[in-house]
Amino acid sequence: MFFVVLWGVNKRVKMTSLLNKLSDIVGQAFESEGLDKAFGRVGVSDRPDLAQFQCNGAMAAAKAAKKNPRAVAESIVPKLQANLMFSKVEIAGPGFINLTLTDLELGKYISSISADQRCGVDKISKSETILLDYGGPNVAKPMHVGHLRSSIIGDSIRRILKFSGHNTIGDIHMGDWGTQMGMMISELQLVHPDWVYFDESFTGEYPSESPVTMDDLEEIYPRVSALCKTDETRLELSRAATVDLQNKRPGYHALWKHFVTISLQSMKRNFSALNVHFDLWKGETDVHDLISPMVDDLTKRSYAVKDDGATVVHIKKNDDNKEYPPLILYKRDGGVLYGTTDLATIVERIKNYNPSRILYIVDKRQSLHFEQVFRAAKLTGIAPESLELTHLGYGTMNGSDGKPFKTRSGGVLKLEDLIAMGHEKAMQRLEEAQAAQDLSQDEKDDIASKVAIAAIKFADLQNSFSADYIFDLDRMTSFEGKTGPYLLYQAVRIKSLLDKAGYKQNPQITIKPDDAGRNVILTLIELPQVIDIAARNYTPHVLCDHTYKLAQAFSSFYGNTHILSESDEVKKQGWLEISHMVLCQLELLLDLVGIKIPDRM
RNA sequence: GUCUCCGUAGCUCAGUUGGAUAGAGCACAAGUUUCCUAAACUUGGGGCCGCAGGUUCAAUUCCUGCCGGAGACGCCA
Structure with missing residues (x-):
């Protein structure tokens, strides 16, 4: 060849x-x-x-x-x-x-990709449409550190697949239709029975302004949720309200719309801070109208049957060595569960986007649920055999005691608070290092934000997602060693170096490997394989690992080689070219894990 | 009870279809700044890869059993 x-x-x-x-x-x-x-x-x-x-x-x-x-x-x-x-x-x-x-051969190859915008990485030969379901925040619940994993892992996999050449669609799939909605509504009705939303004879326009704030919702939900666990009649009230909502009782629906609106503002703020992108902001509600025809069809074809008052699909296969509970479509009280909406969402996704794969980045404790949904979808022919349905289940964030992470006060750590802590620490470091002293407060804020997000994301993404991991606040906001900020720092140093050198890209240059730069070059050439592995196995941590390896190789080279004072001009230009390639690859790799690089830090 | 996942350095984690001397960060110890950003670099100590069998020329990796941890198991998500 x-x-x-x-x-x-x-x-x-x-x-x-x-x-x-x-x-x-x-x-x-x-x-x-x-x-x-x-x-x-x-x-x-x-x-x-x-x-x-x-x-x-x-x-x-x-x-x-x-x-x-x-x-x-x-x-x-x-x-x-x-x-x-x-x-x-x-x-x-x-x-x-x-x-x-031979160095000649190595130099020829590395020079050939030095000006390539994709750093020498080809797109895959056959592009597929891949739908990714991640984020999954719940309306009316605050986003806490537990939402971090789904969001940043899913977003990173989306970025990797997209870069590889696939047509990707990221869907947030909000939880906006479940029992938690009934809990909120019934609670508000108990406390404010006089509100117009609860007057069933009311036929006018409901207020456009929400009667509750996000803070109210964040307070109500955990309280009522706890109450429902111990109080059966309170739970019944919530269930009844949920069914009424799902049947679109006008006052409930109007109230629910307020929940969605104010929750969306909070979500968008959080996801924007995290640099997590979604192509679709759909929720469970969006498939509500598809449910009844779907169940009718399944009933007609004898897949959906009545069982103990509920409507279910049996999904057992003969060669199973494991018990599979049926997928419940309608509860005894007529309400729908998330299995119902997940199945209907497959119907909708096939109809609208016809993907060849749907990836669910959801807590691994839900693996049985997804197996049920996937089986039901394939068994009933809702999904063709050719459609890859994959649940990428990530592990639990545990505290140092091995139990699900809680703050010292026993509550959940809000995502916003985590980001704020990282930001504060980054700002502090910026002052200590006396870097960026000539910049405005806004510019410093921007740097601190990027550093904080890099720290948080990299700390999480460098673990293989399927295992549980110990959430350590200090580690999450640490800036030394194998951390996000270390990677930013190497990129920033290169930017500064190229700037001082007055570097201009020269596509004609032939790089001659030498003892100082050879190791960096050897690391640079690994990129296509690394991205291929990450894309094939859906493993962002492989990219994190390699990014660190590259940054480290460069840092070692940089520490042992004084580039700007080099008198041999050919050598110097080669080194600058290599430095520039490292920067390009760092930018690419960090972009694939959703991390932005500041110009200074 | 059944099923799933996990057990690698003091701590947190990697280890790519079984391959050479099992890697990294933190922590610990010792160095490096008249010079491109020290959020850095260099060097060092640290390991019955949970235990016991089996398959193989070769096992942290595959199989079986045991011990230890986490999780799931029809009307929450």
Whole structure:
């Protein structure tokens, strides 16, 4: 396979990443020995002291062909040694093939992508429409740290898939139709029976101004919710109000609209601060009108049946080794549950967007629920077999005691308060460092916000999302070591460096790797693989890990090399070019996890 | 009771279809600033990868059992 080097951003053609190119070359060597090409997969070396790259395929191939792994490697290696790209090809241990490129080859490759806007990362060959369901805040409930995970993980996966070339649709899917609404409404009715919203004979216009504030709602919900847990009659009252609301009783509906309006303001403020984006701001309510026809249809086709007063879909399969409770469509009292709305939402999403995948970024404790919904959707033919329905369940935020995180006073930590704490700390650090002293207060505020969000997001996203993790406030707002602010800091230093150097991008430049910059270059070339892995497995933490590795490689290079005072102009320009590429990749990688970089800090 | 997930350094976490000497941050110890932002860099100590078997040339990774932790299990979301 020929590697086409084209200069300039406008003439961009499909670029093969260096690791793919090497895999291809080694794969051909395997193929010529009658072995599967796939064994030629090349990765970055685990032993940088021995080589830059390695291929473990000889051992796997030997197993498949029942041969000696070393003998297989020995048949492959001479073919590679004949290739002038490599300065060194060796067999090590049981049959590792160790590869090192010539600096000329490395320089050629890195120069070829130096001006590329996508940092040498190709779009995937076939684009799909992927709908992501994340965020899921509840109307009338305050957003707390528990909402952090769904929002930032979902948003990051959306960004990664979009960058990879997919058509992505992020839907917030608000919880705006459940029993918590009935709780709020019934409580207000108990306290203010005289309100016009509760006068069933009233036929006029309801007030346009909400009678309650977000603060009121935040106070009422936890109180009534706790009450309903112990008081059965109070719960019944809430359920009845919920059913009435779902049947669109005018006064209740008007009141509910107020809840939504004031909650939306609060949500938008929170998500904007977090730099989390949604394409759709839909909620459970939006599918309400689809429910009754859906259930009628399922009843007609005998999937929906009456069971103990409720209307359910049985989802057991014969080869199950596990009990599956049925999906309940209508409760005994006629109310609908979130399983009903989730199923109807699949109907709506297929009709409106026809996605090939729907990803749900929701607490992993709801995995049974999603399994029920997915089974029901596939079983009844609501969703075609080809539609990928995946629940990406994230773990619980625990406190240091291993139990779900609570503040010292026993309450939930509001998202706004967490952000405010990070902001305050960042501001403090800014003063200490005496950085940005010439900037206005607004500009400093902007920097502190970016630092705080970077700290919070990176602290969370660097964990693999499926595991529970210990929420540590100090760690969340820490700025040293493997943190968001460290990454920002490296990017800011590069900006400052390029600025001082009067750097202008030169697409014609040929970078010559040297001992100082080689490690940085080797890290830069890993990008396409890293993004591919993150996109295929929906794992933002892989990006976080690599971003840190890149920043660290640069920081080490920067600390040991004085770039601006370098008298060898060719060397200096090469270093600046590398620095610029690091900045571009940091910007890209941080953007994929939803982190913005300030110009100074 | 059944099922799911987890157990890796003092703490918080990585470890990519089984591969070489299991990595990082924090914490701890020692260095580095007449020079591009020290929110940084360099170096060091730290590990029966929960335990016991099994499969394999090779197991933190796959299988089985046990111990320990978390969670879910029809009318909340």
